[in-house]
Amino acid sequence: MLAVAYWLHLKMLAASAFDGFFQVVWPLFFATSAFLLYRQSEDPKALVYAGLGSSVMGIWSVIATTASSLLQRERWTGTLELLVVAPTRFALVLVPITTAMATLGLYSLVATLVWGRLLFGIRVPVEDPLLFVLSIVVSIFSIALIGFLLSVVVVRYRTAWALGNLLEYPGWLVCGFLVPLAFFPPWVTWVAYALPPTWGMQAIRASAAGGSPWFDVLMCLGLGLVYGALGTVLSETVLRSARRNATLSLT
Numbered sequence: 001m002l003a004v005a006y007w008l009h010l011k012m013l014a015a016s017a018f019d020g021f022f023q024v025v026w027p028l029f030f031a032t033s034a035f036l037l038y039r040q041s042e043d044p045k046a047l048v049y050a051g052l053g054s055s056v057m058g059i060w061s062v063i064a065t066t067a068s069s070l071l072q073r074e075r076w077t078g079t080l081e082l083l084v085v086a087p088t089r090f091a092l093v094l095v096p097i098t099t100a101m102a103t104l105g106l107y108s109l110v111a112t113l114v115w116g117r118l119l120f121g122i123r124v125p126v127e128d129p130l131l132f133v134l135s136i137v138v139s140i141f142s143i144a145l146i147g148f149l150l151s152v153v154v155v156r157y158r159t160a161w162a163l164g165n166l167l168e169y170p171g172w173l174v175c176g177f178l179v180p181l182a183f184f185p186p187w188v189t190w191v192a193y194a195l196p197p198t199w200g201m202q203a204i205r206a207s208a209a210g211g212s213p214w215f216d217v218l219m220c221l222g223l224g225l226v227y228g229a230l231g232t233v234l235s236e237t238v239l240r241s242a243r244r245n246a247t248l249s250l251t
Contacts, residue, residue: 001088005096013104027058027108028115034178035120051113051122052205053177058108059143060175060197064168067098067147068154090239091148091232098147102140109136127210135207138217139200142224146196149231152238176201196223 031054038050071094074080083093116122126132154163173179174188175197181189192198196219203216 002092002096005093006100009097009100010103013100027054027061027112030054030057030172031112031115032119035116035122039120047116047120047122048124048208049205050178051116051124052208053201054116055109055112056139056197056201056204057172057177058112059102059105059140060171060177061108061168062101062105063098063143063147063150064171065165066101067144067151068163068165068167070094070097070101070147070151084239084242089232091228091235094151094231094235095144095148095228098151099141099144101147102144105140105143106136124208126208128207131207131213132204135200135203135213135217135220138221138224139197139204142196142200142220142227145224145228145231149227149234152231152235171195171197174198194223196220196227199223 034050034054035047038046071080074083084090086093113124116124150167171177174184174192175195176192177197181192181198184192199216199220203213203220206213206216
């Protein structure tokens with residue numbers, strides 16, 4: 001069921017002109033700004049840092065903005081009630097959807113790396129391709145679980161997509177996509193290390209540089225599973241409340 005649901009939603013999202021534009025063109029605006037900014041240092045390592053960070057930004061963006069409005073869109077299409085009454089546990093219905101959304105972020109990852117290579121001459125060396133791919137896969141899965149939790153947290157808000165947009169830019173900063181965590185106050189670092197994308201970004205950079213990403217990969221996966229467990233518990237709580245108060249459709 002998980003595999004079929006994942007593949008079905010991945011095909012639907014990939015065929016969407018809006019999602020395609022959002023995943024490829026939109027991140028390039030911010031990646032270009034980052035490349036122009038870091039190019040002023042004339043340090044090749046800084047450009048590689050910006051290139052890797054910008055490539056992962058799109059995965060976070062699609063989860064922060066799109067996954068937050070996941071259940072709202074199911075309401076608009078009239079399928080939310082059908083998903084709720086299905087015999088499959090509701091959490092297992094949502095996780096493949098958010099995973100497909102995060103996977104679509106690979107569009108922006110590849111597009112950003114190609115964009116940086118062709119227009120700015122940024123060559124990102126990958127010393128260990130297998131660990132590099134593993135780090136990306138684990139990061140995508142963990143970010144998808146954050147999206148699952150986020151979709152449940154904001155389900156009661158009619159403007160859930162706006163709340164998701166608020167998390168997009170802070171996530172870029174706090175997770176260390178473009179700015180090293182050493183530049184932030186200590187309390188920001190504690191917040192950053194509680195988020196799976198921070199560890200995923202460190203794993204991607206470590207594997208690209210030839211270092212050992214195993215600790216970062218395990219931390220990213222472990223935190224992602226914690227967020228998934230929280231989302232599962234919260235989804236059941238929200239469903240019980242919606243059934244009790246007859247507020248599932250919010251119409």
